[in-house]
Amino acid sequence: xxQMKEVYKRYPNGIMAANNFDIHIKPGEFVYVVGPSGAxxxxxxxxxxxxxxxxxxxxxxxxVDITNLKASRVPYLRRNIGVVFQxxxxxxxxxxxxxxxxxxxxxxEHPKSIKKRVMEVLDLVGLKHKARMMPDELxxxxxxxxxxxxxIVNTPKVVIADEPTGxxxxxxxxxxxxxxxxxxxxxxxxxxxxxxxxxxxxxxxxVIAIENGLIVRDEARGExxxxx
Amino acid sequence: MKARxxxxxxxxxxxxxxxxxxxxxxxxxxxxxTLLLVGVFTALMxxxxxxxxxxxxxxxxNVYIELEATNxxxxxxxxxxxxxxxxxxxxxxxxxxxxxxxxxxxxxxxSLFEQNNPLRNKFVVQAVDPRQTERIATQIDSxxxxxxxxxxxxxxxxxxxxxxxxxxxxxxxxxxxxxTAMFLISNTIKIxxxxxxxxxxxxxxxxxxxxxxxxxxIFEGIWLGIIGxxxxxxxxxxxxxxxxxxxxxxLEGSFIQILEFSPFIYQINALILLMGVxxxxxxxxxxxxxxxxx
Numbered sequence: 181x182x183q184m185k186e187v188y189k190r191y192p193n194g195i196m197a198a199n200n201f202d203i204h205i206k207p208g209e210f211v212y213v214v215g216p217s218g219a220x221x222x223x224x225x226x227x228x229x230x231x232x233x234x235x236x237x238x239x240x241x242x243x244v245d246i247t248n249l250k251a252s253r254v255p256y257l258r259r260n261i262g263v264v265f266q267x268x269x270x271x272x273x274x275x276x277x278x279x280x281x282x283x284x285x286x287x288x289e290h291p292k293s294i295k296k297r298v299m300e301v302l303d304l305v306g307l308k309h310k311a312r313m314m315p316d317e318l319x320x321x322x323x324x325x326x327x328x329x330x331x332i333v334n335t336p337k338v339v340i341a342d343e344p345t346g347x348x349x350x351x352x353x354x355x356x357x358x359x360x361x362x363x364x365x366x367x368x369x370x371x372x373x374x375x376x377x378x379x380x381x382x383x384x385x386x387v388i389a390i391e392n393g394l395i396v397r398d399e400a401r402g403e404x405x406x407x408x
Numbered sequence: 409m410k411a412r413x414x415x416x417x418x419x420x421x422x423x424x425x426x427x428x429x430x431x432x433x434x435x436x437x438x439x440x441x442t443l444l445l446v447g448v449f450t451a452l453m454x455x456x457x458x459x460x461x462x463x464x465x466x467x468x469x470n471v472y473i474e475l476e477a478t479n480x481x482x483x484x485x486x487x488x489x490x491x492x493x494x495x496x497x498x499x500x501x502x503x504x505x506x507x508x509x510x511x512x513x514x515x516x517x518x519s520l521f522e523q524n525n526p527l528r529n530k531f532v533v534q535a536v537d538p539r540q541t542e543r544i545a546t547q548i549d550s551x552x553x554x555x556x557x558x559x560x561x562x563x564x565x566x567x568x569x570x571x572x573x574x575x576x577x578x579x580x581x582x583x584x585x586x587x588t589a590m591f592l593i594s595n596t597i598k599i600x601x602x603x604x605x606x607x608x609x610x611x612x613x614x615x616x617x618x619x620x621x622x623x624x625x626i627f628e629g630i631w632l633g634i635i636g637x638x639x640x641x642x643x644x645x646x647x648x649x650x651x652x653x654x655x656x657x658x659l660e661g662s663f664i665q666i667l668e669f670s671p672f673i674y675q676i677n678a679l680i681l682l683m684g685v686x687x688x689x690x691x692x693x694x695x696x697x698x699x700x701x702x
Contacts, residue, residue, distance in 0.1 A: 229613075252617070259615035269610045273427070283614040288410050330614065 181207045181369050182228060182338065187237035189223050189393075197223035198234065199393040205371065207337065210364045212380050213373040214404055215390035221373040224390060225342045228371065229261050230254050242337065259287055262331030262368075266343040268323045270315040270330075277302070277311040280330045287334060301329040305359060321352030328359055332368065339363060341372040345379065357383055380404040409619075421627030431599060432632065435691075439636025439684055442589030446582060447644040447680045453578040454676070455667055460571040462664045467538040469545050469559040471531040477553040482529065485553060489533060492547055494540040503527040528555055539568060590687045598695035601625070608699045618700050625692040633688030634681065641677045648673055 182205040189198035197220040205211055213221050226232040227239055230246055238247045246257055270279050277298055284294045302308045305325040307318075315323055324344060331339050341360070345353035357379055364370050374380060380387060380403065387402025388395060397405065425432045471489070473482060482500070489498050506527045511518040521527075533548065535541045542565075545557045601608070611621050652669045659665055 231613075255612070255615045255617040255620075257615075258613065263613055269606075269613065271607055271610055273607075282611075285413075285416060286611070286614055286616040286620055288413050291412065 181205050181209070181242065182371070183238075183240040184227075185238045185240070187227065187234045187239060189220075189227065189232065190235045196393040198227070201237070201395060203388065203395065203398065205369060207369055208364070208367050210360075210370045210385040211372070212385055212387045212402070212404075213371065213390065214375075214380060214387055214406065215396075216406065217375075220390045220393045222342060223393075224388075225340055225371070225373050228338075228340055229258055229263055255286075259334060260336050260338070262328075262334075262336040262339040264324070264327050264331050264339065264341040264344045266346040268315070268320075268327040268347075270323055270327060272315055274315075275311065276307065276313050276315065276318070276326050279315065279326060280333050283330050283333050289334075297333055298329075301333045304332075304362070305329045319352075320348050321355060324348060324352075324356055325359060328356070328363070332363055336368070338369045338371065341370065341374075343373055343375060345374065345376050350378070353379065377404040377406065413620075414623075417623045418627055420624040421631060424624065424628055425631055428603075435632045436636045438589065438592040439633060439687065440639045442585055442592070442687075443637050443640040443680050443684055444643060446585050446589070446683060447640045447676060448647070449578065449582055449585065450679065451644060451648055451672075451676055453575070453582065454672070456574060456578065458667050459664045460575070463567060463571075466663050467535070467541055467559065469531075469533040469535075469541060469548070469557055471533055471548055471557050472528040472555040473530060474553040474555045475528065477529070481553055485551060486531065488551055489531060489548055492544055494536050494544055496534045496536045499532045501530055501532060503529050506530065586683065586687065590690055594691035594694045598698075601695050601699055605699055608696075612700070621700060622693070622696050625696045626689055629688035629690075629692035630685050631688070632691075633684030633686070636688070637681045637684035640680050640684075644676060644680065645673055648676075 182203075184201045184203050187198050187201040188196070190196050201224065213224055215221050223232055227234055228241065230249060234247060238245050240246070241257065242260070244257075249257060271282065274282065280298045280301060281294050284297060289297070299308065299311075302311055305328060307322060307325055307329070310318060310322065315326065318326065324347075328339075328344070331341075339360075344360070345356055348356060353376060360370055360372065361383065384401045387397065387399050387404070389397035389402075389405060473485065477485070486498055486500060489495060503525050507518065507521060507525050510521075510527075533544065535544050541559055545559055548554060549557045608621055649669060652666060655666045
């Protein structure tokens with residue numbers, strides 16, 4: 181599903197954010213990426229949807245090498261990957277419905293199937309009744325659920341989440357995690373960078389720990405392993 | 409791209425115009441002012457150009473023929489001149505015709521000369537390109553039986569250089585104006601885009617292609633250009649109509665004419681509209697470019 185082969189990433193300021201990353205994530209896996217701030221978690225995540233390019237090595241998604249993907253092909257890569265961010269990244273001038281529909285408009289989906297599909301995912305995240313509201317009118321947890329709905333609306337095989345609970349209170353964080361669990365049980369691979377010790381230690385999954393650009397741990401049912 | 413995607417882009421572009429009210433107003437004002445200036449200048453330039461061409465076309469050479477030339481020799485001379493490259497027309501005028509022209513112009517005193525006509529038979533020669541007049545004159549001068557070739561040498565040279573300079577100055581001014589307009593518009597659009605930077609970033613992250621992001625902005629540029637050209641088109645039309653009404657009777661009979669209102673105003677309005685659209689599109693294109701590298 182996702183493979184990194186001897187991936188290095190050095191930023192222009194000399195910081196080594198990825199030092200020989202060599203991992204393989206199988207279809208349907210749920211993987212936490214943990215580590216202190218500035219360790220390279222975000223780089224790890226960003227390289228998967230080509231916001232960052234590795235300096236050396238190869239990244240394969242679904243068997244396709246995305247390392248040397250032409251800029252014009254990047255949108256097509258992103259259509260097969262759902263991305264969820266800490267700050268939700270919703271379009272504030274569009275309604276909840278339009279925000280989710282946008283991901284399908286981009287791929288020129290038929291309007292009828294857009295409607296059907298958007299209502300399906302809104303139902304899944306439990307916010308069908310707020311379809312006509314603006315993002316600003318929703319709570320943080322609700323906004324994150326909308327952003328998750330958007331990430332899965334075009335049924336990607338992988339969902340990548342960068343600190344999805346970072347801005348949320350503990351209770352809401354659990355709700356969001358339950359949602360990811362639900363999506364995972366339906367067969368979608370999930371890669372999530374997180375700082376949330378409690379979650380990682382309670383909902384057990386594979387843990388990849390990164391420190392100073394090095395993978396220091398990769399355990400099948402791992403623990404968070406840091407003081408939070 | 410599918411038809412409904414296009415209609416989405418057009419809808420988006422209108423929404424964005426409405427949403428960015430003040431920025432839209434600023435861009436439209438910039439386009440309006442520039443196009444008005446460009447329109448007035450172009451109208452002026454084209455009329456000056458017309459006047460220049462009228463004057464240039466009026467340049468003719470008077471080729472005086474020696475008195476002893478026979479009719480055959482005159483005929484062969486005419487043929488020789490006609491064969492020169494760059495000669496547009498040659499017309500022959502006898503000294504009798506010349507004299508009756510003088511009598512018409514200056515009155516009967518001139519008829520004294522009918523006894524002993526001091527004038528010469530002449531050709532009136534016109535060059536295809538008036539700037540070739542000097543060369544052609546020199547060539548004609550070298551033929552047999554030519555008494556003299558006259559064409560007001562110094563004045564013409566001077567006129568040409570003045571016309572040349574004023575044309576160049578006008579062209580530079582128009583280019584300068586257009587450039588400033590593009591700069592202004594691309595700046596205003598850039599400001600609206602900076603405000604929407606996050607939006608563009610999100611679009612790209614959910615997999616929108618560059619064109620998907622770009623096309624609504626390009627439409628927006630087109631609308632800005634069209635809206636911005638309304639006032640210039642109206643004003644230039646009214647202005648030119650009045651100038652035309654005022655000038656054309658006064659120029660009646662002179663060899664300089666102002667450009668006809670009817671085809672000219674449509675041409676210049678089409679030009680204004682086209683320029684509005686071009687600077688609008690160019691402005692949006694340049695300003696989106698920077699934000700697409702996500």
